[in-house]
Amino acid sequence: MTLELGKYTSFVLSAYVITIVLLALLIIYVLWRNAKSKALLQDAELHKDA
Amino acid sequence: MRAVLLRDLRLAMRVGGGFGLAIMFFLIVAVLVALGVGPDVALLSDISSGILWVIALLACLLSLDRIFSLDYEDGTLDHLVIAPLPLESVVLAKATAHWLTTGLPLGLVSPLVGLMLGLPAEGYLWLVLSLALGTPALSVIGTFGAALTLGLKRGGLLLSVLILPLYVPTLIFGAEVARRGSIGIELQTPLWMLLGLSFGVVAILPFASAAVLRINLR
Amino acid sequence: MSLWEYANPVKFLNLSGRVLPWVALLSAICLVVGLIWGFFFTPDDYRMGSTVKIIYIHVPAALMAINAWFMMLVASLIWLIRRHHVSALAAKAAAPVGLVMTLIALITGAIWGQPMWGTWWAWDPRLTSFLILFQFYIGYLALWKAIENPDSAADLTSILCIVGSVFAVLSRYAVNFWNQGLHQGASLSLDKEKNVANEFYHPLLFSIAGFVFLFLVLVLIGTRSEIRIRRASVIVARKIR
Amino acid sequence: MFMVLSVQDLCIARSGQVLMTDVNFELAAGQALIFKGPNGLGKTTFLRVISGLQPALSGKIHAKEDSFAYTAHADGVKPSLTVAENLQFWADIFDNQNIDTALSAFGLNDLKSRFAGLLSAGQKRRLCLARMLISNRPVWVLDEPSVSLDTASVTQLEEVIKQHLQNGGAALIVTHGHLDLGPSCKTVNLGEYKSNRAVYGDGAEAFL
Numbered sequence: 075m076t077l078e079l080g081k082y083t084s085f086v087l088s089a090y091v092i093t094i095v096l097l098a099l100l101i102i103y104v105l106w107r108n109a110k111s112k113a114l115l116q117d118a119e120l121h122k123d124a
Numbered sequence: 125m126r127a128v129l130l131r132d133l134r135l136a137m138r139v140g141g142g143f144g145l146a147i148m149f150f151l152i153v154a155v156l157v158a159l160g161v162g163p164d165v166a167l168l169s170d171i172s173s174g175i176l177w178v179i180a181l182l183a184c185l186l187s188l189d190r191i192f193s194l195d196y197e198d199g200t201l202d203h204l205v206i207a208p209l210p211l212e213s214v215v216l217a218k219a220t221a222h223w224l225t226t227g228l229p230l231g232l233v234s235p236l237v238g239l240m241l242g243l244p245a246e247g248y249l250w251l252v253l254s255l256a257l258g259t260p261a262l263s264v265i266g267t268f269g270a271a272l273t274l275g276l277k278r279g280g281l282l283l284s285v286l287i288l289p290l291y292v293p294t295l296i297f298g299a300e301v302a303r304r305g306s307i308g309i310e311l312q313t314p315l316w317m318l319l320g321l322s323f324g325v326v327a328i329l330p331f332a333s334a335a336v337l338r339i340n341l342r
Numbered sequence: 343m344s345l346w347e348y349a350n351p352v353k354f355l356n357l358s359g360r361v362l363p364w365v366a367l368l369s370a371i372c373l374v375v376g377l378i379w380g381f382f383f384t385p386d387d388y389r390m391g392s393t394v395k396i397i398y399i400h401v402p403a404a405l406m407a408i409n410a411w412f413m414m415l416v417a418s419l420i421w422l423i424r425r426h427h428v429s430a431l432a433a434k435a436a437a438p439v440g441l442v443m444t445l446i447a448l449i450t451g452a453i454w455g456q457p458m459w460g461t462w463w464a465w466d467p468r469l470t471s472f473l474i475l476f477q478f479y480i481g482y483l484a485l486w487k488a489i490e491n492p493d494s495a496a497d498l499t500s501i502l503c504i505v506g507s508v509f510a511v512l513s514r515y516a517v518n519f520w521n522q523g524l525h526q527g528a529s530l531s532l533d534k535e536k537n538v539a540n541e542f543y544h545p546l547l548f549s550i551a552g553f554v555f556l557f558l559v560l561v562l563i564g565t566r567s568e569i570r571i572r573r574a575s576v577i578v579a580r581k582i583r
Numbered sequence: 584m585f586m587v588l589s590v591q592d593l594c595i596a597r598s599g600q601v602l603m604t605d606v607n608f609e610l611a612a613g614q615a616l617i618f619k620g621p622n623g624l625g626k627t628t629f630l631r632v633i634s635g636l637q638p639a640l641s642g643k644i645h646a647k648e649d650s651f652a653y654t655a656h657a658d659g660v661k662p663s664l665t666v667a668e669n670l671q672f673w674a675d676i677f678d679n680q681n682i683d684t685a686l687s688a689f690g691l692n693d694l695k696s697r698f699a700g701l702l703s704a705g706q707k708r709r710l711c712l713a714r715m716l717i718s719n720r721p722v723w724v725l726d727e728p729s730v731s732l733d734t735a736s737v738t739q740l741e742e743v744i745k746q747h748l749q750n751g752g753a754a755l756i757v758t759h760g761h762l763d764l765g766p767s768c769k770t771v772n773l774g775e776y777k778s779n780r781a782v783y784g785d786g787a788e789a790f791l
Contacts, residue, residue: 080386080390080392081395082457083454083560084392085374085453085454085457085477086392086393086395087392088379088394089400089449089453089454090381090396090399090515091452092398092446092449092450092453093399093403093446093449095448096445096446096449097446098554099442100438100439100560101560103438103518103553104438104439104460104560104563104564104567105563107358107564107567107578108564109564110536110567111566111567111570111571112567112570112573113421113573113575114570114574115570115571115574117479117574118574118577118578119574119577121578122577125673127672127675127676128676129663131661131672133502134661134664134668135661135664138663138664139663168572182367184526197657198657198659198660198661199655199656199657199658199659200659200661202631202636202653202657202659203653203659203673203714204676205636206634206635206636206651206652206653207676207677208649208676208677208678209676218649265696268505271487272498272501272502273488276488276489277487280376281489282484282488283484285477285480285481286481286484286485286502288477288481289474289477289478289481289506289509289510289513290505290506290509291510292474292512292513292516293509293516294519295514296513296516296517296519296520297519300519301521301616313519317516317579319517320358321512328504332504335501336498336501336666339494339497339498339501340494341636341637342493342499342636342637342638350789351789402767426787427790509605569790572790573790576790579600
């Protein structure tokens with residue numbers, strides 16, 4: 075089925091693009107925070123015995 | 125409970141300038157709105173009831189962070205917690221004191237400001253009534269917000285961010301009563317909703333505020 | 343071995359570690375299937391043309407925005423009653439996800455409504471209630487950031503969440519009353535019940551499942567990071583005394 | 584000797600930090616305890632826990648309901664109210680009508696109509712202590728009561744506390760200065776209760 079979006083193409087595409095961008099930002103934020111927490115914990119565990 | 129209320133009122137009279145502050149704010153912002161929107165009375169009169177409600181709401185919001193912070197800093201709040209009376213009644217007394225120094229005077233002065241904004245004639249009664257019924261809920265919700273942001277550094281800003289969404293139902297129903305009153309159409313439903321909301325909030329929220337105070341004083 | 347046993351943060355870390363990859367995979371599959379199927383293989387709606395394709399992101403996002411707050415409400419109640427740290431931290435982790443879901447629902451709703459209503463923002467009661475929900479999320483996150491002591495932060499945000507939920511529901515009806523809906527919803531109602539012809543319906547199910555699993559994955563990762571941060575601060579605090 | 588207060592293996596924490604563990608003592612009517620200890624040990628938190636302002640981590644405090652009157656570092660005095668109004672407010676709260684005895688006990692009679700904001704630190708402290716008398720509660724919990732008091736006022740304070748002990752009251756006092764309250768007063772060094780182990784049940788414990 076050929077993809078033919080008619081006159082609303084710009085709306086549909088913009089909606090999808092914005093959603094994907096926002097979701098991507100959210101996922102990046104969550105993963106970044108996850109990595110930061112891992113580093114923080116390792117650092118604390120390291121000094122625990124020192 | 126009565127003692128807390130009387131003392132707070134006396135304090136408000138001596139230090140906070142009592143309800144003069146709220147009325148001044150109400151007047152000044154109304155003038156600013158008129159200056160901003162322009163002198164076209166027809167336009168002004170349409171939006172006057174809604175605008176008056178928003179200004180009254182902001183006036184309540186501004187004086188919220190003083191409710192607990194003074195007593196918190198000088199240690200009175202600790203003594204009040206130990207005092208024999210329940211914390212809920214202290215919270216209610218504080219909310220009533222706030223209402224008497226902001227909500228009520230605003231309601232009484234609003235016709236004057238309504239005149240300035242070209243509020244239609246039959247709108248005055250309903251404006252005062254809706255404010256008188258709605259502002260207690262604003263004070264009690266505000267007290268809840270003040271308790272939440274007790275002891276926080278920039279509590280004032282956070283207070284408005286927390287409280288504004290909670291103000292939405294009261295604002296909608298209150299402004300709706302005032303608006304319908306000003307154009308003279310039937311307003312039973314928003315009036316009952318506003319009443320129910322105010323009574324519900326005044327009855328239940330102080331318990332949440334007291335719980336929050338106990339946590340914050342821990 | 344009751345469910346509460348997983349409320350212990352350390353056990354939760356191990357369990358969520360094992361479950362996480364699978365849920366992530368599931369979410370990816372559902373999302374891809376749902377969106378691709380919905381985007382490429384469904385016909386245009388006779389009235390709305392291709393904008394109907396937006397439902398595959400708007401409806402799931404709107405659903406998740408509301409259910410995220412509901413999940414935070416349940417987590418807050420669990421924290422206040424049974425004092426389980428994991429549920430308080432799960433509520434904290436769910437908030438940003440809920441916030442973004444509300445944002446997506448708002449933006450896609452506005453874009454979708456534009457052709458029908460002719461303006462970008464038409465104060466439609468449903469969209470307005472999402473705007474208010476957005477403010478609730480902002481307030482909730484702001485309170486979490488403002489308080490240092492983690493335990494009292496959890497208590498205060500839980501109480502805010504409970505009180506906020508009551509007012510969110512009140513606002514929902516107040517907004518409905520305030521404006522009986524400028525334009526009737528499209529053939530599809532934005533709320534939970536979906537009266538949609540079924541060839542639209544199946545891909546929608548997939549994308550909803552995809553969003554739900556995505557929400558789960560993000561909350562699990564978020565909770566794990568919160569637990570690690572708390573654990574690090576406790577170790578540091580215990581050591582320097 | 585009727586026990587006014589008994590504390591069993593009390594553990595105290597401040598924002599997730601365990602300060603003291605296994606604190607045990609008893610207080611009989613007419614007795615006073617003076618607590619000494621290094622700064623930062625958590626003496627103030629200790630008094631707040633005893634007087635019920637703050638929950639203890641674990642352990643039990645046996646005392647009659649509403650039997651504590653607590654005086655903190657902060658005086659809790661409203662500057663824009665006069666001395667009499669300040670005391671009258673607390674008299675209404677504790678519904679005990681005569682504020683004159685409290686005023687005369689701390690020599691505040693001639694300052695009655697002066698705004699509390701104009702008082703010196705010492706006078707404010709005496710006004711705050713006058714609240715103790717008004718609350719007519721058996722157990723006084725005093726946190727550094729003699730701070731910013733001159734020698735005359737300290738003797739005045741000692742007099743009032745001894746009087747309170749005679750008619751069956753009790754007192755817990757944290758002070759760095761010296762207060763001689765006669766025979767029925769013992770000194771306790773809180774330093775020995777300094778916590779050396781983590782206590783199960785405190786919030787942070789679950790994360791380890």
